[in-house]
Amino acid sequence: MTTRNGPISLAVVLLACGGAPREHGASVAEGGRSNAVGGAGGSENEQGGRSAGGSLISLGGRNAGGGAMASAGSAGAPAGGESSGATGGRGLGGSESAGIGGRAIGGSDGGGGQGTTGGAPLGGSSAFAGSAGSDSGAPKKFCGNIDTRNAADPAGLEFSKHWDQITPENAGKWGSVQANVTGEFKWAVLDATYEYAQTNGIIFKESSFVWGAGTPGGGAAAVHVENWIRSFCQRYPNTKLIDVVQEPPPHTTPNYAQSLGAGETGMFPYIVKAFKLARKYCPQAVLILNDYYNIEYSDEQDHFIQIVNSSIAAGAPIDAVGAEAHSLKGVSAAVLKANIDNLASKTGLPIYITEYDIGDQADAVQLANFQAHFPVFWQNSAVRGVTLWGWIVGTTWIANSGLVQGTTPRPAMNWLMTELGRPLLAP
Numbered sequence: 390m391t392t393r394n395g396p397i398s399l400a401v402v403l404l405a406c407g408g409a410p411r412e413h414g415a416s417v418a419e420g421g422r423s424n425a426v427g428g429a430g431g432s433e434n435e436q437g438g439r440s441a442g443g444s445l446i447s448l449g450g451r452n453a454g455g456g457a458m459a460s461a462g463s464a465g466a467p468a469g470g471e472s473s474g475a476t477g478g479r480g481l482g483g484s485e486s487a488g489i490g491g492r493a494i495g496g497s498d499g500g501g502g503q504g505t506t507g508g509a510p511l512g513g514s515s516a517f518a519g520s521a522g523s524d525s526g527a528p529k530k531f532c533g534n535i536d537t538r539n540a541a542d543p544a545g546l547e548f549s550k551h552w553d554q555i556t557p558e559n560a561g562k563w564g565s566v567q568a569n570v571t572g573e574f575k576w577a578v579l580d581a582t583y584e585y586a587q588t589n590g591i592i593f594k595e596s597s598f599v600w601g602a603g604t605p606g607g608g609a610a611a612v613h614v615e616n617w618i619r620s621f622c623q624r625y626p627n628t629k630l631i632d633v634v635q636e637p638p639p640h641t642t643p644n645y646a647q648s649l650g651a652g653e654t655g656m657f658p659y660i661v662k663a664f665k666l667a668r669k670y671c672p673q674a675v676l677i678l679n680d681y682y683n684i685e686y687s688d689e690q691d692h693f694i695q696i697v698n699s700s701i702a703a704g705a706p707i708d709a710v711g712a713e714a715h716s717l718k719g720v721s722a723a724v725l726k727a728n729i730d731n732l733a734s735k736t737g738l739p740i741y742i743t744e745y746d747i748g749d750q751a752d753a754v755q756l757a758n759f760q761a762h763f764p765v766f767w768q769n770s771a772v773r774g775v776t777l778w779g780w781i782v783g784t785t786w787i788a789n790s791g792l793v794q795g796t797t798p799r800p801a802m803n804w805l806m807t808e809l810g811r812p813l814l815a816p
Contacts, residue, residue, distance in 0.1 A: 545795070552591065555585065565578075717762055759801040
């Protein structure tokens with residue numbers, strides 16, 4: 390989620406029941422996002438964009454609605470299993486194009502390894518649903534979404550009929566799971582979401598391990614970060630993708646960065662250590678460095694590429710990069726394609742679109758942007774999957790970005806379902 394606001398304390402977030410106001414201005418030292426951590430639910434609303442001076446002008450805040458979902462029980466057995474393959478990579482379909490390395494949800498990597506089938510994917514015979522594929526019979530790249538106020542299925546709808554990947558909007562943030570580094574882990578919402586993914590054969594993606602605006606109280610240090618990552622990986626072994634570090638400096642900086650990065654090198658040593666820990670404890674997952682503005686603005690993209698390449702040179706096992714993509718409204722298909730191509734070329738890594746949405750009250754504007762952007766995502770071999778950041782009107786982080794009003798679709802929803810060959814909603 391994209392902002393240039395300063396990190397706020399977890400105590401403030403907790404008092405807001407999982408919500409936090411978004412603050413922007415000269416008094417804020419570092420940019421970031423005050424996403425929900427440590428609370429029962431809710432959704433943020435933001436209006437604004439990047440000003441000529443480079444800052445994000447934001448109005449609004451987080452609505453504190455929603456409640457925690459009861460645990461669905463212990464995590465179930467992983468859907469699907471591993472099968473050995475001559476062309477490797479742990480993936481869920483498609484194939485990597487030449488020069489794009491790493492572990493990719495998207496099929497066969499350069500050589501060696503195992504392929505993972507996490508359950509039958511959604512797909513279809515539409516014009517651009519097929520263009521993302523590569524290997525005959527392999528599942529297509531995914532188009533997923535997030536939970537809705539901590540529940541997978543919104544009222545009157547079934548998530549798994551329309552999306553083949555799920556990311557917990559807030560429940561996977563460290564501060565949501567553990568309010569204080571000396572306190573117990575609260576897994577109930579994550580358990581339910583993970584179980585839903587396994588039961589329905591869809592991909593489970595984690596967001597996120599290390600994020601400057603989502604830290605528990607109590608003075609987090611390297612030992613606590615390692616315990617968090619180890620505990621998560623042991624509990625959810627079939628997690629396919631992980632935003633290991635979210636919104637690196639100058640957007641956010643964890644208050645434990647110095648402790649975590651001790652002994653490492655690179656532009657930001659704590660990033661290197663976080664990825665090493667993620668690989669150690671979640672060896673099968675695709676490990677992602679995720680940020681915002683990195684496919685919208687050239688200066689932001691250049692800085693992000695420096696972070697990626699410096700971290701890899703210092704030993705960070707980064708498998709892919711993530712682009713949040715909240716600020717694409719009005720960006721042309723040609724500019725978007727050029728930015729994606731540049732990011733892929735200069736990092737040599739696959740790309741995941743991690744938080745896409747278009748906020749506009751006008752159905753025609755939202756639809757036109759989806760029609761411009763989504764084919765670029767789907768037809769580009771460097772892009773391995775797309776996660777939309779909410780689909781139910783009134784519950785999304787960006788105002789007016791919902792695709793379904795109650796159970797009635799906006800035009801962009803049924804256009805997307807048609808293109809993906811997935812079930813439509815009755816108008």
